[in-house]
Amino acid sequence: MLEIKSLTKRFGDVEAVKDVSIAVPDGAFLVLLGPSGCGKTTLLRMLAGLEQPSAGQIVFQGQTVSDGDKNWSVDPARRNSGLVFQSYALWPHMSVRGNVEWPLKVAGMAKADRAARVDEVLQLLDIRQLADRYPNEISGGQQQRVAIARTIAPKPGVLLFDEPLSNLDAKLRVEMRTELMRLHRATGATTVYVTHDQIEAMTMATHVAVMDGGRVQQFGNPNDLIERPETAFVATFVGTPPNNMIPVVKNGTGYKIGGKHMALEPPAEQCLAMYRAEALRVAPEETSTSLPMELVEVSAIAGRTMVTALRDGLRLTAIVDSAPGLRIGETVHMQLPDQPACWFGPDGARVQ
């Protein structure tokens, strides 16, 4: 088990992480997902032992490694964890082999064992032919592999990744994603992975914690987040394309949605209606449940078409079977289904 209990981190007056509690079983792949500045990297650095929590505990495999309340901490090197930095932080004056070997040397491993282990992890990451090169002589993707090899060489029980793929180009990113999942199966280490890319989170994670403003908005498996978003933030942050969120306002006896009266029965006077992209249609002409909007984007996705329209700051995305015969800038009638998929209150919480 990897447990995080009521963890809080304050920098001066700023609360970067607020009362976070998460627990995942051994061997889990936990993704901390959120926009930049949401506290996910701070949380990861606390897990690594580089930052001391202001309150709360971190427990690895039954042993408390950080306790903010008692101001007590296990040294970063003795937590049985390893961190892959966003910048890779390869030591430029050591060869690839040197980079992977040095942590083992520090740990006091015998020379023969060391050489064997280095060969093993270089093999695992398919970079053995680069062993004698220096970091500036290899590509970004290869540097990434070296950084990972260096981190897994001491066989940590908990692997921590800080946005490891953000410096790679799109194609390499997809490859490394697969590679990291293979590695996760091979090592069996509990993995904590920080990213702002929800696609990475959805494809790799067994558990996802969506964070915003230092708090965990929702914690669950990727399917839960798609099927049952708990907050409006999660609903609009997760999913490809993300869900549509339209404010509903009481107007006289009825309700206005997107500036138009529709026969809706919202649970409260002010709330947000969520519509899935695949539930929206493009109507040939105005209907009682369509909204006239300006067509801004059309793109083909896997045999279907993604249509995005904009009006008065409201942005709707629909996935439809065929492209509308319209040009960008013309009016498109975005047809809403009879009922939204779910409702969110003005505070962003899901209304049951």
Add this chain to the structure above:
Amino acid sequence: MADTAISGQGRRVRFRQGTLLKVLVLALLIALIVLPLLRTVLFTLQPDVIKAWSDVLTGRLSTNLFYKPLGNTLIIGAVVSTGCVLIGGFLAWLVVMTNVPFRKTIAVGATLPFMIPSFAAALAWGTLFRNDRVGGQVGFLQGSGLDVPDWLAWGMVPTLIVLTLHYFSLAFTIIAAALATVNSDLVEAAQIAGAKGRRILMGIILPVTTPALVAAGSLCFAGAVSNFATPALLGLPVRMQTLSTRLFGMIEVGQVGRGYVIGILLVLISGVFLWAGNRIVSGRRSYATITGKGGRAKRFDLRAARWPLCAVAVTILLASTIVPVVVLIASSFAPSSADLFSNWTTHYWLGQSNPAFAQGTPGIVHNQDIVRALLVTLGLGVAVAFTGMFVGLLASYTTARYREGAMSAAITQISFLPLLVPGIAFGAAYIAYLGAPIGPLPALYGTFALLVIAGTAYLLPFAVQTGRAVIQQVGGELEESARLTGAGFARRLAAITVPLAIRGLAAGGILIFVKIVRDLSLVVLLFTPTMPVLSVVAYRYASEGFGQFANAITVVILLLSIAASLLANRLQTKSQPWLKN
């Protein structure tokens, strides 16, 4: 697979991270920098010394003790800083913004004067212009039959000229750096708007570089008012006093209290100007813009003025660097300054004691005093380079790693404090601080240790500056990733930090070596016959009329500085496979 059991026992985090290190560094800096200054002030406040304040400021002697030297000092500061900004700014403009011929040569030449000790030019001036007013040897011009007037041979005018020709190179460096950041787009936009050369200069370039001009002016001012060697060599023989020569004189004759009071006032004056300059600069927006675009597409076309302006620049550079060096070398071989380029002899270098020459003083290689001074100077340079870089690295590491908190701010402030303190006043403060025993610690006056400690403290701002650059290079995550492996502080330092930083450290160490080897103002008060250093020996010879010996020793100092700089270059290009591309 997690087969490494959690081996570690936790420990209590007693302090915020880094508190111990911060306390240690702060204590060290306080001991090195704050206490000497504080002790000097406290010394003058003792009941039997406090009268020194009224003697200096209001007493019967105050005009001669303080106000006349103050007037001279302020004239020197004002004229030299104005001259430096004009000359340095002119050369910087030529080099950075125009198509003057030999741009690169002029750029290198303009940085040279600051590499030679400031007393070298003063000695060279004496060798050329000295007349018979104070007796002893006459200079080359007088010897050639010209009648050199007193105002050109001694006192204010030569002091102003020599100091301006020394410090303009500081102004050049600062202004050229600022001009280089003026984006060529700015100039081109003005050209498209229809502005012509003069209009562009006054309307765009000058306003954008004002902060650099002010900074250059205030640094040259502070340098000029605290300079000791030049007014001492050219002004003292005709009783022209500045605050720094007055301070030196007071301590030499044992009026320590008055000397310290003058020292404190000197610190305040140079500090106020630096502070004011800083205020003006930081009060306004910084316009310096750094963009990815390098190189200036179009340079200002000087047309017919190209060669005349080039000639002006070359004349300035010849007068500031080449002529002094040639004169010093020639003089060290010439039997007398009046006869500079004939009858050369190697006596001043290789000769045995001979009553016909310089009252029997043997040549440099046989002169025990000079050889000893050379060894002490070399030892001092090496020792200060090591201790300085050590303390500098420690301080910059601490502030870079633990940025927050009042203690980090204090460490930064204190480490740059010596910049405000003229060398001679710092030397005086160290006599007050370590000249007498403190508790069980013995008095350090006249010991090598005192020179090393004072030199380390005095040059700390440069060491910290270099240290910061080095730390930035090594970066936070590289060190953090080493920490995660469990390597201790010493091991991380040895395996990660030092190998990555060694080039920067070596260059910084050599910079400090050169600075201390050619320094006169700090060591002139700490000098004792048992612990001689070259610059002070040269100064003594010069004041006693043995110009050739002074000049020959200065040539030795020049050679040391040049050799050290070349070594630094060599170290920097040393093969490092991880830097090859």
